Every structure is written in structure tokens, then in C-alpha cells.
Amino acid sequence: MEIVHLLRAVAVELGLHSARFASGNDMHATDVRALIALMDARRAGEETTAGRLGAALGLNSAGTTALLDRLERAGHVRRVRGRTDRRKVVVEVTEEAVELGQSFFGPLIERSLELLRGYDDQQRAAIREFLDGVRRAAAQDAHTSPADASQREPGHKTAR
Incomplete structure (x- = not known):
């Protein structure tokens, strides 16, 4: 977490x-x-x-x-x-x-690129895969209704 x-x-x-x-x-x-x-x-x-x-x-x-x-x-x-x-x-x-x-x-982008230069190709690929997965998950959630989302939340009870 x-x-x-x-x-x-x-x-x-x-x-x-x-x-x-x-x-x-x-x-x-x-x-x-x-x-x-x-x-x-x-x-x-x-x-x-x-x-x-x-x-x-x-x-x-x-x-x-x-x-x-x-x-x-x-x-x-x-x-x-x-x-x-x-x-x-x-x-x-x-x-x-x-x-x-x-x-x-630009300065923030350059600082971010400098951080990435400290990682090898395999590590950058893992970072890219993780961030793309999070982006896809967020995009998927954007197409889910609030009622659908509340049913996924642990411990959340919906009124019937």
C-alpha cells in the first residue's frame, strides 16, 4: 500500500x-x-x-x-x-x-527525466508498465457508475 x-x-x-x-x-x-x-x-x-x-x-x-x-x-x-x-x-x-x-x-519534466536516467532499461520498463496499468485502471473506473464503484468498496453496504 x-x-x-x-x-x-x-x-x-x-x-x-x-x-x-x-x-x-x-x-x-x-x-x-x-x-x-x-x-x-x-x-x-x-x-x-x-x-x-x-x-x-x-x-x-x-x-x-x-x-x-x-x-x-x-x-x-x-x-x-x-x-x-x-x-x-x-x-x-x-x-x-x-x-x-x-x-x-519544463523544469519539472527535466528533473523527472534526470531521475529516470538513474534506472536501467528493465527498471524503466517496469515503471512504464506500472504507470500504464494505473492509467488504464483509472480510465476504466471513469466509465463505472458510482453505484458500481460503491459495490466494490470493501465493507461498503448499499441500501436495498
Whole structure:
């Protein structure tokens, strides 16, 4: 359990770090999550539609539109035609947003990479496998209703 508690503490610290970035740049926490999702898609060479972004963030259509309007006004994203299907409108993160994120998160990323350099390939593979498993478990839980989750909790009794 010590590792699980440590992982939770890491998640809290990363959330606070992200909140400091959001606050310092007049953004909502969802704005930061959207930018991260768009940067990840860009790194993977994927195009992201508003619908796909909204689904990834758990937002409805109106919420996604408001989010994108806010990010576009701030100069963090732009809506453009798709590369392969010109009928499709995709959302791209701007270079300015990438640079802003790099200036804030870059030192943390570099410190994390430095820590990883202390591990051999086999240890890094184990870390990667563990973190990916935790990510998949969290994603799976995101698609479970609260009633389903409460039935899994040890000692939890549901009213009948």
C-alpha cells in the first residue's frame, strides 16, 4: 500500500503544480487538461476534433465550445481544416501555448527525466508498465457508475 499512497501523493502534487500554472495564466483547470490532451495528440501526430476533445475531458458540446472559445481568445488554440479530410475542423495547440507550457513545466519534466536516467532499461520498463496499468485502471473506473464503484468498496453496504 505504501506505493499506492505515494502514487496518490504524486497525483496530488502534480494537480497542485497544474493548478498553479492555471492560476498564474488565468486559466481553468479544464483549460490545462485540454492543452495537455492537444499537446499529446500533436506529439502522436493525431488530429483532434472538438467532439473528440470534449469526450476525452468529459464535457458536453456546450462546455467544449465554451472551452475552445476561451482557449482560442487567449491564443492557445486554433481551429483549422483537417489535413486528410478538409471538411473536418480540428483543434490545434499554438506554438505560443507550447512555449508557455514548456517554460512552466519544463523544469519539472527535466528533473523527472534526470531521475529516470538513474534506472536501467528493465527498471524503466517496469515503471512504464506500472504507470500504464494505473492509467488504464483509472480510465476504466471513469466509465463505472458510482453505484458500481460503491459495490466494490470493501465493507461498503448499499441500501436495498
